[in-house]
Amino acid sequence: MPHSSKNPAPTPRTVTIIGGGLAGLTAAITAAEAGARVTVHEAHHTLGGRARTAEGPYLTNEGPHALYNGGPHWAWLKQRDLIGPLASLPPIEGSRLRLHHQGSLRRTPPLAMLKLLRRKPEQAPVELDFMTWATGEVGQEGARAAAHYIAVATFHHDPGSLSARFVQERLRRATKLPPEAHYPRGGWASVIDRMATLAWNMGVRVETLSRIDSLDTLGSLAAQGPVVVATSLPAARHLLQDDTLQWESARTTLIDLALNSRKGDLFVLSDLDRTGWIERFTTQDRSLAPHGQELIQAQIPIAPDESKADGVARADHLLDLGYPGWRDRLVWRRDAVSNGRTGAVDLPGTTWRDRPAIDRGNGVYLAGDQVAAPGLLSEVSFNSALEAVTLALTHTRLDLKSA
Missing domain, CATH: 3.50.50.60 (FAD/NAD(P)-binding domain)
Structure with missing residues (x-):
């Protein structure tokens, strides 16, 4: 009426x-x-x-961007048909994921780190830093490797100094199988x-x-x-x-590279000796770069007393290890620093x-x-x-x- x-x-x-x-x-x-x-x-x-997403031939964002399907954000977007087509992640066994640990590239993380993944976030105390708590749980080697790995979801140069609960929650979600992270096609x-x-x-x-x-x-x-x-x-x-x-928040160096394609390039290289992450985004989404080229993005967290050049040097070192001869294939590059623009981090x-x-x-x-x-x-x-x-x-x- x-x-x-x-x-x-x-x-x-x-x-x-x-x-x-x-x-x-x-x-x-x-x-x-x-x-x-x-x-x-x-x-x-x-x-x-x-x-x-940047305009032009290389569809880049400010660092690694992914949608995680483990929270209400995903359901809200999906209910409104806002996600759109997703890029398919490569199978784990064929994805050429490598971990930089103790100076070498490895296929698997240390056993102690895997043991830590079994701990529920509620088991990690809010008041303790992650490194202290995790060392008590699995030893220093596994704790350090886990702390460095989770820099991909914190952008922080020293995740081990953050609240154990904060880090463990992110570690569990970032390492779930099947992965929670998904990538919208086209950025x-x-x-x-x-x-x-x-x-x-x-x-x-x-x-x-x-x-x-x-x-x-x-x-x-x-x-x-x-x-x-x-x-x-x-x-x-x-x-x-x-x-x-x-x-x-955190500071991190962001490096975007376009390389001429070559068979056998890694999909992901994670630094467990220090914090750092390199990912070839065209592995799952060819639309991000012109035909015959690969879009690679590196995220290297830097401490307050470190410069952009320090982060770039560490990225170049990881690229030398994981992508031999990359400089000869380089067709485009952009380096930047994101300062306090990577989300909140919670201290003990x-x-x-x-x-x-x-x-x-x-x-x-x-x-x-x-x-x-x-x-x-x-x-x-x-x-x-x-x-x-x-x-x-x-x-x-x-x-x-x-x-």
């Missing part, structure tokens, strides 16, 4: 999203599904944030494009080249309805002028609950990969976006009832 004049239809609430990356698009879709009027402000000319841009299309079809207003960097502007937006700040934590700290928005005695709270008060909420939400890598952005919108709309309904 149509609403009478005595019971008018409720006016859709206005929700503003600052940032059009994975967290921002997740928040926008969630709010639109709840019936809100949504506007997304994105400072760049394209959506995607750190999930953007992450395919997922972002699908999310953006769904948002537009739901009536979300997207304003690109729209940078919100003034507290006064933010206040004006918040006066119209809840605001979700879905930016990096440093950007949110600057926008909100809130110095408490701090959390540990802390968990995700200790990170900056999502609800900042006065109708402002945070979403991103360094805030108080659970999950692995991009799952933190997703979970925080859902929580931010849920809190925003719940508080809005409560405000309307009390008015």
Whole structure:
């Protein structure tokens, strides 16, 4: 029945999203599904944030990007048909995966590391560092190898110094068989494009080249309805002028290479002597580079006192070991450093609950990969976006009832 004049239809609430990356698009879709009027402000000319895929002949992202199917993020995307075609991972026995351990390339990890994989995350204490706990469980060799291996999911130069619970949870998920990690064909841009299309079809207003960097502007937006700040934590700290928005992250050197194809190249090379990971992404997705070329990406975490050159030198050394003669086949290269843009890492005695709270008060909420939400890598952005919108709309309904 149509609403009478005595019971008018409720006016859709206005929700503003600052940032059009994975967290921002997740928040926008969630709010639109709840019936809100949504506007997304994105400072760049394209959506995607750190999930953007580079344009041109080499489809690269900022470091290794994968979707893990072990969490709610996967189910949410799948229910909305947002994942799209996935690249097929090669069979383990034929994938040419190698581990750099004790100066040599090996096919299998040390036995002590395999024993550690049997420990459940709940067995690892929050208050102890991973290296201390794991050494007590399986000895120093296995502990060190495991700590270095999991740098692929932490981007940290010393994962052994982090909370044992934090590291063990990621170690278990990153080594599951069959693997949880999946790769969208054509890079992450395919997922972002699908999310953006769904948002537009739901009536979300997207304003690109729209940078919100003034507290006064933010206040004006918040006066119209809840605001979700879905930016990096440093950007949110600057926008909100809130110095408490701090959390540990990592620095890592990112190297992208295009090599002329040669039969027998490794799929993955993981450094167990130090932290480092090299992956040939065209093994599973030929669309990432021109015909006859291979796209290889290296991720080498670096300490605060190390430089980009240090990370590049370590990457080149691993490439020499795993891809002999690679310099003669090199057709393109790009080196960069990602500083504090690789997600949160939890020190001993802390968990995700200790990170900056999502609800900042006065109708402002945070979403991103360094805030108080659970999950692995991009799952933190997703979970925080859902929580931010849920809190925003719940508080809005409560405000309307009390008015």
